[in-house]
Amino acid sequence: MSERQIQRAGDGSQQIQVAGNYVVIQGITEERAAEIAEAKVEEALAELSHEGYAIGEERARRLDEMIVRSAAQMETLDAFADPAFQVLLRKAQIKAACTGGEDELALLTKLLTEKAGNPARRIHAPLSRAIDVIDEIDSEDLSALSALWVILRLKWNVRDFRDGLRSMDQLLATVMQDFPSDYTCISRLDITSCIRVSSLGSIRPWQDVYPDKLPGSFSQGIPENQKAETERKIREVSTALQGLFYRDPINHNEYRLATTKAVDKWVEQQTFLTPEQSRALLELLSSVGLTQRDPSRVAFMDQYITDNCPALARARDWWNGLPNAVEITSTGIALAYTNLKRFVPLNGLGPLETILY
Structure with missing residues (x-):
């Protein structure tokens, strides 16, 4: 164990000394998240008049309470340290100040919660634009x-x-x-x-x-009196093809292939088949009408x-x-x-x- 111990942690995090040099660093706390949100409100509403600031601040504070509570429940408070999240938070606070409706606040909270739970860049632009138009749709x-x-x-x-x-x-x-x-x-x-x-x-x-x-759900079925013969021909393609049909819950006199996909897509997924077997199976299923939509x-x-x-x-x-x-x-x-x-x-x-x- 060394005599000197140096401990560092980021702003708003907590350190817990356990033993010797082992230090557990905890992330953003709920209190720190609220402080970050409060600072962003001041930035977001800085250009408003005194009267407008008072109204907007009350609305934005309600949003802050909702998003901090949501992030705490989802265990995503560390998102408050992410600059990308802070930018969205500031934008959402401006929209909250402009609208103030409970539905808008709830939706802004959900949009921010999505970002807090997923820092991926590909969702940033859609979420940012969604926040932009909150006050433009009813x-x-x-x-x-x-x-x-x-x-x-x-x-x-x-x-x-x-x-x-x-x-x-x-x-x-x-x-x-x-x-x-x-x-x-x-x-x-x-x-x-x-x-x-x-x-x-x-x-x-x-x-x-x-x-x-759901093309498989709306295709033609196999009449009950043709099921056994169809299954026999399928086994000739491959004995591994077993139990493919179930009784139609709507028309009890028919049997259906156990998939909601198009037949050709389902056949492609049977990767254990050779190309020749796949072609033979598709031709067989087509010949009994399973690739055709049933208008009824x-x-x-x-x-x-x-x-x-x-x-x-x-x-x-x-x-x-x-x-x-x-x-x-x-x-x-x-x-x-x-x-x-x-x-x-x-x-x-x-x-x-x-x-x-």
């Missing part, structure tokens, strides 16, 4: 944007697509309290770069959009939504009435994703970084 715009993202980007890989439709309906219901009855929000979302509107392309009916995500299943889905999924039915009908094709930008995805996470955990989707592009 609750109808945000509701429409969130619904657009759900119906365009999400899918549920379940054997019975009715389960997925009900889950989508429940998710949409959480963000459709202020859902618009017209399409004026589209222009605002376009101006704020949350979406891109095509002046040339027309909208594809949602009855085509969703089945395209699409019609069944459409009617099921109308009868059982009110939020999804409303979003579907609104989507089908859009005058032009639209695409959600990375800024729009960041806003929609974080807005939905205010209400539900979105388990299984992964972090924002993985779904942005």
Whole structure:
């Protein structure tokens, strides 16, 4: 053990002497995070008048309390030492001062929480732009944007697509309290770069959009009296191909391939097959109709939504009435994703970084 011990730690961190030269250095504390946030408020609001500063400071302080508490719960307080996070925090404080609404503060907190939990550069620009437009969109715009993202980007890989439709309906219901009855929000979302509107392309009916995500769920099935013969031919391709079909929960007289993917994509994933076996398997599955969409299943889905999924039915009908094709930008995805996470955990989707592009 040396006689002299030199200990250094960063600003706002704590040191704990354990024994000899062994020192545990702890990161940013909740108290230090609050101090950093307070300093940033003073910078952010420095140009306001005395009257404006008083109003803006109260709003920004509420945001600070919310983000420090959230970061403490998520164990991401060390983000307050990151210059990139501090820049976003300062920008969010300015927006909080300008708006002050509880919904805006909650959304700003979620956006900052995403950055605190992930320092990746690729999410910085979308989060920064999302904070920029907080005070330029209203609750109808945000509701429409969130619904657009759900119906365009999400899918549920379940054997019975009715389960997925009900889950989508429940998710949409959480963000459709202020859902618009017209399409004026589209222009605002376009101006704020949350979406891109095509002046040339027309909208594809949602009855085509969703089945395209789950082609295996909407393909033709194998009649029960053809199942045994089809399985025998498949075993001739490879004896390793066993138990590929399940009874259709909607049409009990048919069997379906156990995948929601397109058949050709599923065959590609059977990497134990030789190229010749893969071609033979695809030809066999095509010959029994598994690569063809079944219009009756699409019609069944459409009617099921109308009868059982009110939020999804409303979003579907609104989507089908859009005058032009639209695409959600990375800024729009960041806003929609974080807005939905205010209400539900979105388990299984992964972090924002993985779904942005």
